[in-house]
Amino acid sequence: MSVIESSANGAKVLVTGANGYIAMWVIRTLLEQGYAVRGAVRSTEKGKRLREYFHSYGDKVEWIVVEDIMKDGAFDDAVKGIDAIEHMASPLPESSDDPDQLIKPAVHGTLGILQSALKFGIKVKRIVVTSSCAAILSTVTKPTVTFDETNWGDEFVKTVQEQGSKAPQIFKYRASKTLAERGMPYSIFLLCISKSGCDGLIPLFSTKAAWEFYTTHKHEIQWDLVVLNPPLPSLQDLKTPDNLNSSLATWFDMIFREKPDEVLKVSYGYIDVRDIAAAHVVALRKEAAGGERMIISEGAMTWQETRNLIRSLQPRLYDTGILPRGNPDLDNTVLFDYNPAKGNKILGLKYRSMEQTVSDTLADFEGLGWLDKAQGPN
Numbered sequence: 001m002s003v004i005e006s007s008a009n010g011a012k013v014l015v016t017g018a019n020g021y022i023a024m025w026v027i028r029t030l031l032e033q034g035y036a037v038r039g040a041v042r043s044t045e046k047g048k049r050l051r052e053y054f055h056s057y058g059d060k061v062e063w064i065v066v067e068d069i070m071k072d073g074a075f076d077d078a079v080k081g082i083d084a085i086e087h088m089a090s091p092l093p094e095s096s097d098d099p100d101q102l103i104k105p106a107v108h109g110t111l112g113i114l115q116s117a118l119k120f121g122i123k124v125k126r127i128v129v130t131s132s133c134a135a136i137l138s139t140v141t142k143p144t145v146t147f148d149e150t151n152w153g154d155e156f157v158k159t160v161q162e163q164g165s166k167a168p169q170i171f172k173y174r175a176s177k178t179l180a181e182r183g184m185p186y187s188i189f190l191l192c193i194s195k196s197g198c199d200g201l202i203p204l205f206s207t208k209a210a211w212e213f214y215t216t217h218k219h220e221i222q223w224d225l226v227v228l229n230p231p232l233p234s235l236q237d238l239k240t241p242d243n244l245n246s247s248l249a250t251w252f253d254m255i256f257r258e259k260p261d262e263v264l265k266v267s268y269g270y271i272d273v274r275d276i277a278a279a280h281v282v283a284l285r286k287e288a289a290g291g292e293r294m295i296i297s298e299g300a301m302t303w304q305e306t307r308n309l310i311r312s313l314q315p316r317l318y319d320t321g322i323l324p325r326g327n328p329d330l331d332n333t334v335l336f337d338y339n340p341a342k343g344n345k346i347l348g349l350k351y352r353s354m355e356q357t358v359s360d361t362l363a364d365f366e367g368l369g370w371l372d373k374a375q376g377p378n
Helices: 021-032 044-053 055-060 100-120 154-166 169-181 186-194 210-216 246-256 273-285 303-313 341-347 354-368
Strands: 012-016 036-041 061-065 084-087 126-130 145-147 224-229 232-234 267-272 293-295 299-302 336-338
Touching (some): 012 021, 021 036, 021 273, 036 044, 044 055, 044 061, 055 061, 084 100, 100 126, 100 210, 126 273, 154 169, 224 273, 246 303, 267 273, 267 336, 267 354, 273 341, 293 341, 299 303, 299 336, 303 354
Parallel strands (some): 012 084, 036 061, 145 336
Antiparallel strands (some): 267 299
16 A cells, blocks of 8 residues: 655545544644645534644645534544545543443444545545554553563453453443454354343444454555554643543552552553654555554553652652652562553554653643642642
């Protein structure tokens, strides 16, 4: 398949979920590198805010309203005249107990953009889907497990199938990311049938998701598929703590508030959001990226290790009691990590260290006056 260079006849990229946290960074990076952008948003108001935010780029930015990504043909008009697609529209964990609130939009949104590209994306050459390490991770009880692109979050799909609304919220989210990217593994589908009850989700779970759709229709399409799987991103352009996205809200909750040792020992993967954005853009230009699933990660650490890092950068935040110290003597062995070697080789990017990301974030907060006293999100 052809790669998408920014200078090639004013290449235009559709970004779905365009007002989202990562998507805004992707749009910014696309524009900085000479691409034109069409942002898909759910309302005219959000479209106007998008245009205002990127007003300096003039007519290089346009927006289109896609009110309901669950509707058949929702993206039909959005894909017309587009050279590439960055599909980033997907729900994040919320308070609803119903797994459908996460799973249906994630699966139907992904399938919808692929179906529209198949029917009306006559210029489209590449589609990059933003998945997550949530679709790769499984439960780990002993250190240290390294996950790669061959792993899938089938465990969480099975748990949600068995427990329905009673399943942990994070399991529902991980199931949604797994199903949107892969679909339901056949073994779990059979288990679902044998137990005679998937909360009405059998038709959805057995529907072709991204990779299955791509494989099935490969002989009909002129585009290829790339899936990027990042972990928890950090860094954000903010005005108030209330503007924190879901990922950063979790990060700040762990840093700004007192936590017991068992929570501070929890491991998490990390990547700077600027590097996620760079990976999305480079994925348009690397021919070898076509047809590949790639982890985008810089490393893993525990929450206490993060606090220790912040103290090494700005000890006064702890010495003055602005931030809770936690337990510096905790064992910081991570339970799991991700192997990013495949993505590193194909994309050729050098990611920012956690020290750099945290330093930049703290500098932003310093300028906003957030570090004068403890001001974590409410």
